Amino acid sequence: MATLCETVGRFVDGELGTEEAEAFRQHIPDCDTCQREMTELLQLKLLLRGQLERDARPAPEPLPPAPIPLFRRRSFVATLSALAASVLVVFGVRQLMPSGPPQDAWLVQRPERLLEARLGYPRADVYRPPASKTMSNNGAVEDLPHAAFAWLEEHDDVHGLAAAYLVRDAPGFAEHALQKLTELKVRSPEVENDRAVALLLAGRHKEALLLLDGVLREHPRHAQALWNRGLVLRELGLPLMAARSFSDVSALGEPGWADEAARKAEELRRATFGRRDRWKVACEAGKSLLDAPPDNLPRGFALQPIARLYFYDAIRAAPNRERVLALLPLAQELDARAGNTVLDAYVHRVAAADFTRRAPLARSYAALSRELPSREDHANFLKALRQSSEEDILLGSLLTPYTSARELDLFSAMARDARDSWFPLLAAETRAKRDLSEGHPKQALKALQDAGKLCPARGLEYRCLSMELLFADLYRQRHMVDDALDHAERGWKQARATNEWRMEEDLLWLLAQLARVVNDGSLTRAYLGEYLERGQGDPDAQRRAHQDLANMAFQELRVDEARREIDAALATGLPLSSSGAFVLADISRLKRAPGDEVHLNRALETARSRLGTGEHAVATHVLGRFFLEQDPERGRALLWHAIEEAEAPELKEDAAARRARAYSYTSLLHDAGRRGDFKAALDLFAKERGTRLPGQCLLAVTADSERTLLLVLSPSGELLGRFDESRRQPLPPRLEGLVPENLLAALRECSRVEVLARPPLHGRAGLLPPGMAWSYLTRTAPPAVQRTGPAVHLVVSGVALPPGSTLKRLNTWTPSFGPDEQPITLSEMEATPSRVLDAMRDATEIDLVAHGVINGTSDSSYLMLAPGPEDPEPELSVPQVRHASLRGAPFVVLAACHAAHTTYSLDTPFSLPAAFIDAGARGVLAATVEIPDLEAAAFFNAVRERIRSGAPPALALRDERMKWREQQRGASWLDNVLLFE
CATH class of the missing domain: 1.25.40.10 (Tetratricopeptide repeat domain)
Structure with a gap:
């Protein structure tokens, strides 16, 4: 393809197309070479034109000799030539460019501009101050200059x-x-x-x-x-x-x-910063209530969500009846916000107490609120409270870092009797955190879901925001990114609306983590940049943000940037977190610095004291990952120890343990590849998978940052391999060219190829040529025993779309049923997620025909089904499918756009096909891109017919695809239809 600099002559001669000419016009102002060449060409054209005109005229009579004038002298000629050249460029470009439309197409003659944004089109980027905006949505629309638009067309x-x-x-x-x-x-x-x-x-x-x-x-x-x-x-x-x-x-x-x-x-x-300062003033005023009456509360204090928290502390710490009653106006303001009289009654109840007994306990509570006492002193305080009648102070003192399971049970019981929804919410939040720390995420989720029904609620915004934050973090840990984002974004908006600054900051941090999970570099950097700007002067905030920015840069293989960011994190003087240590271990592989080992050990020693069991396995992995590069034997031993830790039975559902196991196998695989020990690498693939691998016609592939390892078993079982660590750009979504020709040659004699691709490569299109019959090996455990009985073919199509949906109704799908199949159909309003999941349980064949949608925020795909009373969201998502039980071991056709789209993940394939395989499907056919419904119906039904006729699914897909390619049909999407088995 010609570069822009090679098109000067064609531009001058008017031979370029419209788009090429426009590209050249954008290019020439910044290119000295093209400007010089255009000057010469224009001069030559004008000279030739002049010569032709002179040749056409009669020769003039000779003139008498004359003195050489000034403009013929050498210095003047040189100056004039340079000036002429510049004029010729401008004149020539203007001659070759349209002079302009007959009207003011870009409104540059207006004294004020309507658009706040700036345009790259030069004629539209003329500065004028912004125009006034009307205070409604009924502003007049500027008339369109139709003649100008026609001219531009x-x-x-x-x-x-x-x-x-x-x-x-x-x-x-x-x-x-x-x-x-x-x-x-x-x-x-x-x-x-x-x-x-x-x-x-x-x-x-x-x-x-x-x-x-x-x-x-x-x-x-x-x-x-x-x-x-x-x-x-x-x-x-x-x-x-x-x-x-x-x-x-x-x-x-x-x-x-x-x-x-x-x-x-x-x-x-x-x-x-004005919002921040108002929040700080409110917090300082709230803290002062421990020591003084509420005489100087700032205006609007009761509107701050955190005000209710300070109110409870102030009542419990009040040493006499007068101080309690002084808080009555604040209680009434808070009640007015909540729409009840709960706090008013609380004030009067406490005011009636015997303060000769209550006052010492109140003073001890005030001290507890300022500084956490020793475990022994706190136990003695709780003992005194249990012997008293001051239940509200006991309720406020039970939850500390020392809280035992028995004390948490007591708090939960008291919270249920408190007639104040604040406390059941706090109890559920505390119990969920305890369950999470003990490795029971399902119990944590149930506790939150039960209590979350109380939210949203006026007056309880602070507790509901805490619930949103915990929901989001729990869903993030379970890789339920869509749900995590829903809670995080909703909470973040509410925190901003109520100026709950600290909660807003916590949710901003969580949003950055979620953007990083889905590999959205732009959004990650934007969120972390905001977090950095807010945290100026806070070393911990700076450390956290810089180490995560280093992680993002390294994922994109911008190694120098990653090194700068991790050095900025280290410059705070604080130890890195365990995730920061992980990033440092990776960066050190490509750009090591003195002291990296010291920083790594310091980080992990600090982290180990407060890590959960699964996180301990991650820490062991990080050390192994680091030492593998300089002390291979020690590194391998640590990695195997990390795997052993991660495979402990009690960590079966622990996300951190799962990551430690996957990442450790990643390091061991690439270590074997670097040593050229492809047999050891193949054994590692099999050991990680937990099942025997095919003995022939296998492609096994894994990639990690700059490294790629490919293994091939030929038809005769010969093992070939290739290891590369020279890549400095992230792999593209499609994987054409990843497998070199010598490995492809070994697979071309195979009737079909099974592909074992580890994340993040699993589920991407283009890994093998369309002329090969191949499928992704997806299951990581032996399949369940298939139920016996007649074949059941479920077809879900003609789905009723949710009200207000911008999607269009799909064309009618004509199913293709086999002679021995029992047909079941769900359509219109019956095709809800719950009914579809129930019908799939015993099906042996499934066709899901629906709109497939990629969530633009979480980068995960789902099928849009019908809304129903039992389904607040009419979506069939990866987590829903993964937790289903497909007892009929069905072959599934996902006739939907983007149904095979795979979310970026480093430890577990995250896609609808992978979820169906996990749930028990024997195979899944789906596309990674948009597909047309009528063509897709013909194609998928034809593949099914081939399978019914006895063809293996991989051959059925390949043969039908090649038939369509020969007929020049489906060119834009055929090669993106993948098979998972």
Whole structure:
């Protein structure tokens, strides 16, 4: 393909197409070489044109000799030639570019601009102050200059037309602009910037951020992209990162834009830190209630969610009746917010107490609230409280780091009798945390779900926010990312709305972790950047953020950046966390620094004292991963010890233990590959899987950062392998070219190939050529015994869509039933997730025909089914399928877009096909991309017919695919249909 610099001549001659010409016009202002070459070509064209004109005229009569004038002298000629060349470039480019539409297509003649964003299309990026906005949604839409739009269409100025839509900032115009920009095959920073603006206006902020980050990675000082990134970050609720982006624009010094950017940055910082300061004032006032009456509470104190927590402490610590009654107005304000009189009654109940007995206990409680006493002193205090009648002080004193299971049971019982929903919520939260720490996530989830029915509730916002945070963290640990994100984002919005600053910060941190789990680098960096800006002066916040930024950079193989970030974390002087130590071990493999071993040991020694059992296995793995590079024998021993720890029976459901086991096998596999011991590597694949591997026609593959190991068993059982550790770019979603030709050659004689691909490669398309019959080996345990009885074929199709859905109803699916199959169909409102899961239990064949959707936040796919009373969300998701029991060991056809899409994971395949296999399916057929319903029906039914006729599924898929390719059908999606067995 020709580069832009090689198209100068064709541009000058007018031979380029519209998009190529536009790309060249964007290119020439920054290319001195092209400017010089164009000058020469234009000069030559003008000279030739002049010569032809002179040849056509009669020869002039000769003139008498004359003195040499000034303009013929050498120095003047040189100056004039240079000036002429510059003029010729400008003149030539203007001659070759359209002069412009007949109307003001981009509204540059208006004194004020309608669009807050900045466009990359040069004629639309003229500074004017922003126009006033109406205080409603009924603002007038700027009339469209139809003649100008027609002119742009006629001259194929697609980018200019999109910009003309965008500058009007009117409803619906962003979609028009996005459609136009999608038509442009040429991608430039300016076009990508304007696509991001269209996405921003359409409310697709995360997609816009991804585009803008891509532009800024290549062009860090791109003014328009920096400006628009600030707008996107502001809309995402990240004001301090937005302010930083606007400050970067201001530093560029552009007239008009610089001053407005500086104002925006200042406004964002002032508003954000103003919220923080108001929260701090409220907290200090709340703490002061322990020692003094509420005489100087700030205005609106009762509106802070945390105010109720301080109120309880103040009542328990009040040393006399007067101090208790002084809190009555605050109790009434809090009650008004909650819509009841619970706290009013509480104040009067405590005010009637005998303070000769209560006062000493109240003073001890005040001391307990300021500083945790020793275990012995706390036990003595609880003993005194049990012998008293002051149950509210006992209730407030039971929950400490010393709380035993018996004391937690007592708290739960008292909470149920307290007639105040605050305490059952607190009891459930505490019990869930205890269950989690003891490795019982299911019990923790049930405790939260039972108590969570009390939320949301006015007056209980602080407790409900704590529940949202714990729900999100629990779902994150169970890799239920969609549910985790729902709770985290909902809690974060509520915390921002109520200015619960500390809770907002905790939820922001959790959102960053979830973005990292799904490998969303742009969003991870945005969340962590905001966390860093908020945590200036807090070494722990700086350490946490920098070590996670190092992790993200290393995943993207930006090794130098990863080293800088981990060094910034170490510079805080605090030990790394266990996850930070993991990152340091990885970075050290490619960019070691003196002291890495010391930092690693310090981190793990600090972490081990407070780690759960599964996390202990992770810590052992980290040490093994690090030492494997410098002391291989010691490293291998540690890795095997980590596996042994992780496989303890009591850790069967422990997510950390599962990660430690998977990561340890990863390190051992690549160590064997580096040594060229492919037999040992194959044995490791089998040992990790826990079942025998095929003895021939097998491809086993694993990848870890820069390393890739591939093993092949030929038809004769010959073992071949390849290990590579030179990659410096992340692998693309499709895996064409990953398997080298010499290994492919060994597999071409196979009738079919079984592929054992470890995460994150499992489930990706393109690993083997479409002409091969192959499938992904997915099950990691022996299959359950298939039930006996007649074949049952379940078909779910014609699904009723949820009200308000933007999806279109699919065309009718005509099922193909076998002669001995018992047909069962679910359609319309019957096709709810619960009914489908129930019907799948005994099916031997399943066709699920529905819309497949990728959750843009969690990057996981699900099937959209019908809404029902038992299904608040009409989605069939990976966790739902994984926990099903498919006793009929069915062969499953997922006739849905993106049904085989696999979420980024390093330890367990996370996709609908993998979930069906886990649940007991014998095979799954699904596509990783969008598929057309009518073509998909014909294709999948034809594959089924081949299987019924006795063909193995891999051959049935390959043969039908090749038939369609020969007929030139389904070219855009056929090669993305995968088989899982």
